[in-house]
Amino acid sequence: MMAANQVLPSTASVTADGHLSIGGCDLVALADEFGTPLVVYDEQHLRATAAEFVRAYAAADRAAEVIYASKAYFGLAALQLLREEGLSVDVASGGELYAVLAAGFAPKRIYLHGNNKTAHEVEDALDAGVGTVIIDGFDEIALIERAAAGRGIVQRVMVRVTPGIDPATHAAIATGQVDSKFGFSLAGDAQRGVAAIRASAHLQLVGLHAHLGSQLFDLSVFGPTADVLADFAAEVGPEDIEAVDLGGGLGVAYVQEHDPPAIAAFAAAQADALRSAFGARGLAIPRLLCEPGRAMVGRSGVTLYRVGGIKPIPGIRTYASVDGGMSDLLRPMLYGAVYEPVLASRAAAAPDRTYRIVGKHCESGDILVAEARLPELVVGDVICLPATGAYGVSMASNYNGQPRPAVVFAAGGTARVVTRRETYADILGRDLA
16 A cells, blocks of 8 residues: 555555556556556546535535536546536537537536637537527627527526636636636626626526636635625626536645645535625525536546656756657646656655656657656656646647557556547548648
C-alpha cells in the first residue's frame, strides 16, 4: 500500500513488484500492453465522485441539479457512466452535443452553452429537443428565436451574466469578471437582454447563469455573486427566474500542497449563498444548478509516459524526455498548470532527484513539469502524471503528426480500452489529395 495521496485516484496502491496500480491494474503492465502515452481512468473513483456530487447537492437543495460540464472530457464511456449516476449534462459545441446524445442523455437534461453558437448548432439542438439553452449575447436572442419560431416551439432559455467578481484563479480560466467574452454585462446589457427574451413568443426565460471561473478554492466568492444576482432579479422582476446556475469551478489537487474544498462544502456554500441573498430581498429562492467538470473527472484520470532520453546539463538541470507532451496534455503550456508526477515503475522509491519532464514536440515550451522530484530515472521508465482526467484528452491535438492517445478504464483488476489510439492513417483520413 502507499501513503494517502490526494492527487491520485482513491484505488491507487503499490504492487508487490513496486509498480503503481490503479483500479487493481498494474500501470506498468498497462503501458506495456497498450503503449504510451496512455490515459487511464479509475472507473470506481469516477463513479464515486459522481455519486458524491449528487448526494451533496441533494442535501444542500432538494431541487438542485448536477450538470456535468462535458468539455472537461466527453469520451462515450465516461458520459454513459455519468448518465447512469443521474447527472444532467452541458455542451458547448455541436460536437459535444453529438457525443452526449450518442451516450444516451435525455435531451431535456441537456444544456447548450457557448459564446458563439452557430445557426447549425442551434438548429441541431432544437431539433434534438435540448431542454435549455444558455443565451450569451444579443445576437443569440434573435438566432434562437428564429430557430424556435420556425419549428413552432417555445424554447427554455437562461441568461448568462457576468457578475463582476474576480476569483482567485488563473486569468485564462477566470470567467466572471466584467472584461469577459462570456455573457451579458450587468451594466445595462443584461436588463435589455431579459426584456428582449420576455418579449419573444418563442423564448421562455427560466433562470440566470453566472460562472466565476475554474480551479476555485475560495468559497467566499459565492456570497457576493449571489447578492449581485439577487439584486438583478429584484430589478428586472423575479417571476420567471426559477433557477440560478452558479457554474462549476471547484478546484482539484494537482499537487499535494493543494487543498480544495470538499464537494459537500462547495455545494453548501452555493446553496447557502442563494438562500441568503434571495431571502434577504424577499424573493422566492430559486433552485440551484451546478456544472462540475474538472472536479468530476480530473482526479479519476492519469496519463502514462515512457522515458526516452535523459539529458543532464551540469550546473543547470537534467531533462527527462517522454513520448508525449503538448499534443496530449496542453494545460501546462496553455496556462502554467502544475502536476506532481509519480514513477510508476518504482512507486515506493524515494524521490531524491530533480528533473525537468519535457515532451517530444519541436517546441522549447513543451514542458510537462518544470521541476519534478522523482527517484533516479532510466530510459524505459514509466512516469505517471496524476489528475489529468480533465482537459487532457479533450484538448489533445495531432501536433507534429502525433497520434492522440488511447484511453483505458480500469476497475476490479480489469482494464478495457474505451478509445483506441489514433493511427497515422487516421491523422490523414480527412485529406482528399
